[in-house]
Amino acid sequence: xxxxxxxxxxxxxxxxxxxxxxxxxxxxxxxxxxxxxxxxxxxxxxxxxxxxxxxxxxxxxxxxxxxxxxxxxxxxxxxxxxxxxxxxxxxxxxxxxxxxxxxxxxxxxxxxxxxxxxxxxxxxxxxxxxxxxxxxxxxxxxxxxxxxxxxxxxxxxxxxxxxxxxxxxxxxxxxxxxxxxxxxxxxxxxxxxxxxxxxxxxxxxxxxxxxxxxxxxxxxxxxxxxxxxxxxxxxxxxxxxxxxxxxxxxxxxxxxxxxxxxxxxxxxxxxxxxxxxxxxxxxxxxxxxxxxxxxxxxxxxxxxxxxxxxxxxxxxxxxxxxxxxxxxxxxxxxxxxxxxxxxxxxxxxxxxxxxxxxxxxxxxxxx
Amino acid sequence: xxxxxxxxxxxxxxxxxxxxxxxxxxxxxxxxxxxxxxxxxxxxxxxxxxxxxxxxxxxxxxxxxxxxxxxxxxxxxxxxxxxxxxxxxxxxxxxxxxxxxxxxxxxxxxxxxxxxxxxxxxxxxxxxxxxxxxxxxxxxxxxxxxxxxxxxxxxxxxxxxxxxxxxxxxxxxxxxxxxxxxxxxxxxxxxxxxxxxxxxxxxxxxxxxxxxxxxxxxxxxxxxxxxxxxxxxxxxxxxxxx
Numbered sequence: 001x002x003x004x005x006x007x008x009x010x011x012x013x014x015x016x017x018x019x020x021x022x023x024x025x026x027x028x029x030x031x032x033x034x035x036x037x038x039x040x041x042x043x044x045x046x047x048x049x050x051x052x053x054x055x056x057x058x059x060x061x062x063x064x065x066x067x068x069x070x071x072x073x074x075x076x077x078x079x080x081x082x083x084x085x086x087x088x089x090x091x092x093x094x095x096x097x098x099x100x101x102x103x104x105x106x107x108x109x110x111x112x113x114x115x116x117x118x119x120x121x122x123x124x125x126x127x128x129x130x131x132x133x134x135x136x137x138x139x140x141x142x143x144x145x146x147x148x149x150x151x152x153x154x155x156x157x158x159x160x161x162x163x164x165x166x167x168x169x170x171x172x173x174x175x176x177x178x179x180x181x182x183x184x185x186x187x188x189x190x191x192x193x194x195x196x197x198x199x200x201x202x203x204x205x206x207x208x209x210x211x212x213x214x215x216x217x218x219x220x221x222x223x224x225x226x227x228x229x230x231x232x233x234x235x236x237x238x239x240x241x242x243x244x245x246x247x248x249x250x251x252x253x254x255x256x257x258x259x260x261x262x263x264x265x266x267x268x269x270x271x272x273x274x275x276x277x278x279x280x281x282x283x284x285x286x287x288x289x290x291x292x293x294x295x296x297x298x299x300x301x302x303x304x305x306x307x308x309x310x311x312x313x314x315x316x317x318x319x320x321x322x323x324x325x326x327x328x329x330x331x332x333x334x335x336x337x338x339x340x341x342x343x344x345x346x347x348x349x350x351x352x353x354x355x356x357x358x359x360x361x362x363x364x365x366x367x
Numbered sequence: 368x369x370x371x372x373x374x375x376x377x378x379x380x381x382x383x384x385x386x387x388x389x390x391x392x393x394x395x396x397x398x399x400x401x402x403x404x405x406x407x408x409x410x411x412x413x414x415x416x417x418x419x420x421x422x423x424x425x426x427x428x429x430x431x432x433x434x435x436x437x438x439x440x441x442x443x444x445x446x447x448x449x450x451x452x453x454x455x456x457x458x459x460x461x462x463x464x465x466x467x468x469x470x471x472x473x474x475x476x477x478x479x480x481x482x483x484x485x486x487x488x489x490x491x492x493x494x495x496x497x498x499x500x501x502x503x504x505x506x507x508x509x510x511x512x513x514x515x516x517x518x519x520x521x522x523x524x525x526x527x528x529x530x531x532x533x534x535x536x537x538x539x540x541x542x543x544x545x546x547x548x549x550x551x552x553x554x555x556x557x558x559x560x561x562x563x564x565x566x567x568x569x570x571x572x573x574x575x576x577x578x579x580x581x582x583x584x585x586x587x588x589x590x591x592x593x594x595x596x597x598x599x600x601x602x603x604x605x606x607x608x609x
Contacts, residue, residue, distance in 0.1 A: 007469025011458065018457040201451030205515075208417045208447040209470045210439055 003324075004211055008219025016223060026189075030181045030231045031238065038243050045146040051095045054080060064117075067139050068099065068260065074135075076281040086120060096122045097132050098236040109147070163332045174239035175327040176300040179320045180226045180291070181235065182258070183265045187290045188274035188283060190224050195282040197275075213363055222264045228262045236331075238265040248334030257326045257344065259350050264319040265290070267354035275359040294320040304338030319354075368395040370522055370553045371416065376425035385411040388425065388578035393555060396519070398548050400567030400584075401557040408576040409557040413524050416555070417447050446515035450527035452507050454514070456500035460491055464498055464514055471518040474510060485513045491581065505536030509543065516547075521546065525542055525556040535580055542564050561597040570596070572603050579603060 005062035006337040016023060054061050068074055077095055089095050102108070106114040110227060119136060123129035140145040197203040206216060239245035247254065251253065268290050276282040294300060304312055317322045322343040329335030329343075337344065371393040386408040394400045408592040414420040414453040416429050418438030428436045429459045430444040450601065464485055466476050468478035475568045486492045489509050494502055497573055499510070516523065525544075529537045541563065550594050556567065564570050580587060596603050 003474070004470055007466055010469075011455070011462070011466045014458055014462060015455070117587055135528055199458075201453045202455060204419065204449060205417055205447065205453035205467075206444060206470060208445065209467075210442045210472065211470055 004345065004359060005215050005219045005222075008206075008211075008216060009222045012220055012223040015193070016291075017269055022189075026227060026231065027234075029184075030177070030235050033244075034174065034235055035179055037177055037238075038170045045128055046072055048073060048097055048132060049077045050080055050097045050099065051073040051089065052076055052098040053083075053098065055103040056105035060106040060109055061101045062360070064101065064105075064140075065099075065313045066145050066247075067143055068136075071139075073166060075282065086333055090120065090122050093122070098205045099136075124239060152228075152355070168243070170239070170243045171341055172328075174235065174243060174245045175331050178232045178235050178258075178327060179261070179298065179323050180294055180300060182232055182262055183290050183294050184319060185353035186224050186228045186265030187236065187269040188286045189227070190220060190266050191276070191282040191286045192279050193224070193269065194273035195276055195279050199278060204259060212232045217270060217362060218360060220363060221263075221270075221277070224266060225259070225262050226268075228265065229258060232258055238268050245331060247331055249330035249336065253337055254330050257323065257330070257347070260344075260347055261319060261323045264323075264347070264351040264354055267351065267358040270362055271354070271358035274358065274364075280350060293318045297321065299324055316346070317350065319350050322350070323341055368397045369393070370431075371399075371427075371429050371555065372396065373412075373416070373427045375422050376412070376415065376423055376427050378415060378420065383508045384576050386415070386422075389576075389578050390425075391571060391578060391581055393553060395553055396548055396551045397546060398556065398566065398568045400564050400570035401555065401559075401573065402561070402564055402570055403573035404604065407573040409573055410526055413526050413555070416441075417445060417524055418442055418566075431490060443518070444520050444522060446512075446518070446520040446523040448511050448523070448525050448528050448565040450530045452511040454499045454507060454511055457498060459496045460496055460502065460510060461486070461495045463510065464517070467514040468517050473517065481517055485517075489513060495599075501537075504532050505539070507538060508532050508540060512540075512543065519540045521551070522553045522555065525554065527557055528558060529558065537563070539579075561595065561600050564596040564600070570599065576603060 009168075016026075052065055054065060064227075069126070070078055078089075081089065083100075086098055089098065098118075098120040100115065100120070103115065105115065119133075120165075121129045121132050161167060194203070197206070205274075207213070236247065240247065269286060272282055272286045272289065276285055288359075297304075297315040298300065298318050299315070300320065304315050305320070307315070325343045326335075326340045328348065329340050369392045371391075373392065374390045376386060376389045377384065389408075391410060401412070403409050411420065415422050415434060418434060418441050421603065422434060429441045429450050432438075432440040432444070434441065455466070458466065460484060464482045467477055468481055473481065476601065486495050489506065491502070491506060491510065494506070499507065500508070512523075512525075512528065518538070523568060529540055532540070544554055544556070544566075556563075567579065567584060570587070571578045580599075582590070584596055584599075588594065591599050591602045593599055593602065
């Protein structure tokens with residue numbers, strides 16, 4: 001029994017090692033994706049191209065504009081352009097934001113209860129427009145406070161940012177990447193590995209031997225479990241040393257959840273292998289049923305709570321949804337098993353169900 | 368002694384009847400040929416006898432074991448080689464042998480001695496560590512047969528074992544089969560090549576899922592009054608389809 005299992009696993013490792021192109025992809029993909037998501041893809045905003053138009057030219061207006069230029073959020077590309085060019089500038093995307101200080105700014109500040117400045121924002125990227133708006137509200141509030149120190153604020157909000165105090169987006173992405181890459185490798189590689197044997201005819205040869213189908217499945221899963229775990233540890237180590245993403249919770253709890261999650265990916269792969277006959281189709285199918293829901297419906301990038309209710313329900317059957325809550329909790333918040341018990345339960349349940357379905361389907365298709 | 372006993376064996380796929388009430392028996396040490404055009408039901412029959420496919424009705428026993436209830440015992444007593452040779456091309460010759468040895472549950476020392484024995488028998492010692500993809504078809508064919516026999520089974524099923532192989536290799540392959548039959552092994556072989564049918568002790572000709580002739584090649588040639596099995600085959604297939 002064990003000798004048979006060992007033979008199958010050993011052979012699978014030979015396949016992986018001989019196919020060095022795939023081997024390189026397996027090792028390089030996590031590294032490249034991590035660098036890409038860590039450095040290039042960021043949800044933070046900086047260096048917004050901005051044009052300042054000061055029609056007032058007074059010490060007050062200059063003081064306000066100094067507040068704006070002193071941040072890295074705005075990048076001043078031009079100053080004092082005539083009003084008739086505004087439309088053209090926004091159309092040509094030479095700036096995303098134009099701030100106009102009216103000629104009566106200084107006088108109005110002294111005499112009027114309220115003074116307006118004009119801000120033109122290109123909202124074709126609504127996310128950026130929102131950022132710009134919020135940022136300017138902050139700056140103007142600070143400016144007002146400086147001008148009238150005796151001004152009484154009825155109350156103010158003083159947020160304390162927990163678990164990711166600098167609001168770094170890679171704190172959010174690194175755990176997510178573990179989820180995506182594990183799923184990709186486990187489901188894609190297992191489905192291809194099994195379908196390849198069907199294509200070449202070796203599956204049939206193994207099946208006429210006294211090997212139990214379950215032994216084939218387990219023997220094939222072991223190497224990909226190992227690879228999935230190695231890749232996740234690689235990402236976590238790089239995340240730790242390149243981006244400072246901590247592992248606050250128990251590493252053993254992390255390993256346990258990783259293993260359960262890897263098993264869910266493997267069962268996806270097995271399921272795909274039972275419904276496909278060629279390696280290409282298997283690859284596409286695995287991508288469709290694993291990668292897409294994981295990217296869109298797990299909260300990897302898009303927050304689930306702001307989705308329509310039906311998608312929120314749907315997201316509950318995506319293993320990555322629960323795994324993301326678990327891994328973000330363990331890494332960033334130091335969650336204990338008790339804190340993440342519902343998610344662990346859901347993930348384990350889904351995995352067992354998937355595994356049962358795929359093994360049953362696998363047995364049936366051998367007929 | 369009868370080693371394969373088949374009675375009214377039938378297999379349907381939906382409305383299509385792939386194998387229709389087939390009956391025959393094969394003696395120990397016999398080379399039993401299975402002829403027929405593509406889709407005649409040869410492969411389906413073999414797959415049922417190997418435990419890869421459950422029959423729809425009828426009975427069959429292989430090496431004394433029932434195909435319905437004892438497929439695991441059957442698998443220990445048969446070797447199976449398909450036309451695709453079923454070798455791992457990205458593994459070396461030696462690794463292929465060791466893998467299949469492991470699959471059949473051979474112990475480590477058994478695998479080692481079998482590997483050496485096979486490599487010498489196949490005269491592949493020099494290529495033992497070459498990738499299987501790099502060796503010629505004829506050798507792959509013999510390697511595939513050897514790996515299918517690592518556990519020394521009394522019955523061997525060969526499903527079109529000589530397709531895609533040159534004539535010299537084919538002849539050598541049949542010499543090998545004769546030697547195995549002399550050792551008392553039962554050979555169950557399907558083929559497209561009618562000259563190969565001449566080498567069999569008995570042949571059965573299948574058409575549309577049914578066996579329509581089952582005799583010694585010589586008897587069939589006399590019966591149809593022709594000189595070759597090729598002519599027998601053409602006559603049998605033509606006559607019945609009229």
